[in-house]
Amino acid sequence: MEQPGPEYVKKKVRILGIELAEDEGAIVVLYEVEGTFYADDGVTLETTLEPKEKRIKLKRLTESSDIPRLAKDVVEKCKLLSQSKVPVVESLLYELQRRELEADYRHQSKHDAHDMRRLDVDRLQEEALSPESRPGSAARLEDLEDYLEQLYEGLDEKVRATGLILQLARQTENLEGLLTHTTLLGALARVLREDGRKSLDLSLNIVGVYFAFSNFSQFHQVLVEQQIGTLTMGIIDLEVQRIDAKAAEGAVSPGDRPASRASRRQEKLLYLCFYLLLHLAEDVSIEKKMKKRNITSYLVKMLERRSVDLLILAVVFLKKLSIFRENKDDMREAGIADKLAALVPCKNEGLLGCVLRLLLNLSFDSELRDDMAKSGLIPKLVGLLKSQRHVNLVLGLLYHVSVSDASKSMFTYTEAIPIVQQMLLQSTDTRASPELIALAINLTVSPRNAEVMCDQGGFDQLLSRALRGRDALLFKVVRNFSHHEALKPRFHRYVPDLVHVATEPDTSTELLVEVLGTVGNLTCAGLGLDELAADYGLLPALADLLHPGHVEDDVMLEAIVLVGTLCSAGTESGIISAGIVGQLWHVLQEKQEDLEMVAQTVYVFQRLLLLPAARAALLALPNLVPGLVHILQSRSPVVRAVADQVLDSISGLGPQWEAAIRRLKFEAHNREWMDAVQDDSEDEGSPYSAGGGGPPGPRGYSDDEEDHSPGSDIDMGWRLGKRGSSRGRSPSDDGRRREDIYGGPDMEGDYSDADGEHEQMRGYRD
Secondary structure, eight states: OOOOOSEEEEEEEEEEEEEEOSSSSEEEEEEEEEEEEEETTSOEEEEEEEEEEEEEEOOOOOTTOOHHHHHHHHHHHOTTOOGGGHHHHHHHHHHHHHHHHHHHHHTHHHHHHHHHHTSOHHHHHHHHSOGGGSTTSOOOGGGHHHHHHHTTSOHHHHHHHHHHHHHHHTSGGGHHHHHHSSSHHHHHHHHHHHHTTTOHHHHHHHHHHHHHHHTSGGGHHHHHHTTHHHHHHHHHHHHHHHHHHHHHHHTSOTTTSOOOHHHHHHHHHHHHHHHHHHHHTTSHHHHHHHHHTTHHHHHHHHTTOSOHHHHHHHHHHHHHHTTSHHHHHHHHHTTHHHHHHTTSSOSOHHHHHHHHHHHHHHTTSHHHHHHHHHTTHHHHHHHHHHTTSSHHHHHHHHHHHTTSHHHHHHHTTSSHHHHHHHHHHHOSOGGGOHHHHHHHHHHTTSHHHHHHHHTTTHHHHHHHHHHHHTOHHHHHHHHHHHHSTTTGGGGGGGHHHHHHHHHOTTOOHHHHHHHHHHHHHOOSTTSOHHHHHHHTTHHHHHHHTOOBTTBOHHHHHHHHHHHHHHOSTTTHHHHHHTTHHHHHHHHHHHTTTOHHHHHHHHHHHHHHTTSHHHHHHHHTSTTHHHHHHHHTTOSOHHHHHHHHHHHHHHHTTOHHHHHHHHHHHHHHHTHHHHHHHHHHHHSTTOTTSTTSOOOOOOOOOOTTSOOOOTTSOOOOOOOOOOOOOOOSOOTTTTSOOOOOTTSSSOOOEEOOOTTOOOOEEOOOOO
16 A cells, blocks of 8 residues: 655544535535545644535425435435434434425325326317317418307308317417407307207317316316306206216116217316316306315216226315315215225226325215215225325324224224334324324223234333333323223333323423323322322322422323322321422312313312311311302312212211201202391391390391302302391300311301300301
8 A cells, every 4th residue: 555645634524413405305424534644654634524415315205205214315415424323313303204295285285186186187178179179180370260150050060160179279379369258258158058968069069169268277267257167067967967868777876887979078078077166166166166066976976986086176176165065965965975985996006196185175064974984984994004005094094093093993903003103103203293193182081992002012112112202192001901801901010100200300291290190090009109298209290299380281181180099198287297288279270270180180079078187177167068068059060070079978987077068058959048138137127136035046148148049150168157137046156166067177167146146257268
């Protein structure tokens, strides 16, 4: 090897970063070249740094692109990258794929236009020309007047003349000249109206001329003025009647008969008619008129035809119409679900993509989702999932169908669950495929589906993956597992890890909600939650989460549920020392409008009443019993039921509690009557006023108290009002302080003598 000369350079390449290009589908490798100049004696003369970048252009990534393999190919072909950069490149490729797929969804109309451009319109028009007017007898714009004169002759001459005019219209440069002719469009409309029924070729030629104009939006107004849309709808109505009549005569479905020449030409005419109307439907007001002419049912009937071009056009048109509720209802009445299910799968990828997009639009309607499930669409879609064809569309459609509880059980008998499980394990970023994770969440709501997904090591793989990646979306699936009794024992070895994640200070809010919810569902014995709560400081951590206004409501709700799960003799002292009882009472006061929060908090009270020390701390809360009685006025039957259970438990603690709760329930139930009697007793001259010798008045409420009639929202500002007038002495007239049966400050009685002075009771405020 030759030695360096008197001066030589050593270059060193240093990778600065790898990122996606903003303006194109490419990966950019940022690096710098360090050049060091040496003298012949090895002394450094100069060092330079030159930043550079290398762009690696990529083909467009689709739903079926093999990202891991592509990442390896990129690293192997780029000499700057080492094998250690494969995961980085792979993550960038997934991000690029997600970006491109999202762009596709945002420009759905462009997809439809692309699908329609696949159709060879020129070929169809060429085939639609009558034999007399096909190239060979070349049409000239100078002879237009002669062609118009032939429109007043026999049927054969009309067919030939309209065919020649169609030749002119197919050349874009002739359109303006044809449009400036004062009588051309009107004459063609007259001939179509009078003789269109007599000749299919004549209708094809004239509709072809109008279709040529409809390709340009600036000509639409002229077509509307000539009532071309009405004429076209009339042709469609006539041809559909002919199709139905022939089908009735032969007792065979139109799609099952061999396609004759006349049938093919009829489909070409229908194709041109519907395509013309699709162009005119760019104006929403025109589209509404088409809807009144029953175009939706005509398009649904076209789904029975054999022509792929006509099928694609009908599906694209239906997709455009399906965004309006009225059209969607018409499609359902026409039985569109069964007809679309018959087209899945199909060999034509363009048609299949259009059908799946239409199904996805329709699947937002619950009744249509049920129709799709009944038509046997689920196994067909799962088959497409196996072949990786239109993956995102299929996943989105399956997700919508799986929303229905009745449909979830249908997935059990397909290969959907193992496929979804493998896709979850192979996915490097669940956020890049929201349809996949959403489908998995829906499916695992069903106990049987969840058990199938957990078989063959699936439970351990998914839970380990969720813990390792701190994946909040994957934890939603894990949380569904924790709902099912048969799967709860499998969490035994993972409970310490779950508690550790729940107590980590840097756990995200989204992840914390799912982890707390998962642990809160683990109510089976033998998991050792009591010991883990003490080892990891779980109870103080939960107390910190019970701060309304400082913690997200979702986190606070899951913390309350977990406290209810942890209530036991082993955690009793920890709950009291952490101040959780007081925090729960504060939450109940602050979140009185959140019915679920109220129900869960009151349920925890029920659990605390089973523990002696916790029961004492709970009963020491101010206004506990009046507050629970007031909750009985909630509009939620669940809230009322759980509050009633807690009051029943407190009533069993002694006769004084029972009497007080009975009286408070009576007052709450008869509030309006008691207020009315109280008002009457205070009127001047009333025979029942104070000192008037009348019967004792019932206990009332203060005038400044807010209205809390039954059915109104809960208001935690409870207060006991004044008692009505009474005669005689109270049983507690021995001067002693009465026992505090409300769990709040002691109530003092200022009892009257026999002369009828009023008894007073101190009100309570929270």
